[in-house]
Amino acid sequence: MINSYAGLDDAGVAIAAARAGADVVHTMYGRRLTRVDKGAGDFATAADVEAEKTILGVIRAARPDDAVLGEEGGQQGAADAMRQWLVDPLCGTLNYAVGNMLVAVNVALRDGAAAVADPFSGEVFFTDGETARVRRDGADARLTPTHATQLVDVNLDPPFPSAPGFRAVDLLAHPGFVERFRPRVVSTTLALAWVAAGKRAAYVTDGGDLSGSVHFAAGIAVCRAAGCVVSGIDGTPIGQVGGRGLVVAADADTHGLxxxxxxxxxxDRT
Structure with missing residues (x-):
């Protein structure tokens, strides 16, 4: 059998894997799906599991020596592998399970190429590690961040690890925020791709170091390559020891605000 993925560069592998996973997510949408309880209110669906299997099949065919960290399957491949792919096969499972289409499929090579696929619009936001583009209807266009929309996505999901000092939910009541921005709540890394594409001015979430997270790695990579300003909620670079959360903005002024x-x-809370 001819391996159709063997000749792809890393960006091509990320795109192919994300699109393959997105096809599964799209096909299984609207079905009654088995849920796998993860505890603390979290769960996966049969679509998460099947999409990850499909994504892993693409990566294994294209890069058999690489390791993979999957949201559902955990660490796979050689422990001493030089390269690792981070896979979130269905970011926004709760949305998906209740019939909401605001979801994404994330595939990222650690410190390299990455892709975020929207299963329902058909868009794939991707980077080769240097430039960021969106593939839509077979054509690629450069991603251009802008604060023009003044829309800011804020992840309100608990827990709030930085409380009582900071909780993302409290940002919505800040007088300056109300004056300058309009809040949106998506709680999926599709919002990160939208910042890179100019559909959002910024995205804010709390948490620990998210640079190696299967949920955020692809979105962070696309935003960085697009020229967005990316930091933790304390202003430190993502990936720094002790770093917390994520603030991604279309430009330096929006990030500074x-x-x-x-x-x-x-x-005010300490």
């Missing part, structure tokens, strides 16, 4: 509001909220 959000950081000043976050610091203000933190001072």
């Amino acid at each position: 959000l950081m000043s509001m976050i610091r203000s909220e933190s001072r």
Whole structure:
């Protein structure tokens, strides 16, 4: 059998894998799906599991020596592998399970190429590690961030690891935020791709170091390559030891405004 993936570069592998997973997610949408309980209110569906299997099949065919960290299957491949792929086969499982189409499929090579696929629009946001583009209807276009929409996605999902100093939900009540921005709540890394594409001005979430997270790695890579400003909620670079959360903005001014509001909220609560 001819291996149709063997000749692809890393960006091509990321795109092919993300699109393959997105096809599964799209096909299984609307069905009654078995749920796998993960505890603490979290769960996966049969679509998560099947999409990850399909994505792993693409990566194994294209890069058999690489390791993979999957949201559902965990670590696979040689422990000493030089390269590792981070896979979130269905980001936005809760949305998906209740019939909401705001979901994404994330595939990223650690410190390299990445792709975020929207199963329902058909768009794939991707980077080769240097430039960021969107593939739509067979054509590629450069991603151009802008704050023009003034829409900011804020992840409100608990837990709130930085509380009481900072909780993302409290940012929505900040007078400066209400004056300058309009909140949106998607809680999936599709929102990160939208910042890179100019559909959102920024995205904010709490948490630990998210640079190696299967949920965020692909979106962070696309945003960085598009020229967005990316940091933790304390302003430190993503990946720094002790770093927390994520603030991604279309430009430095928007990032600076959000950081000043976050610091203000933190001072008021400590």
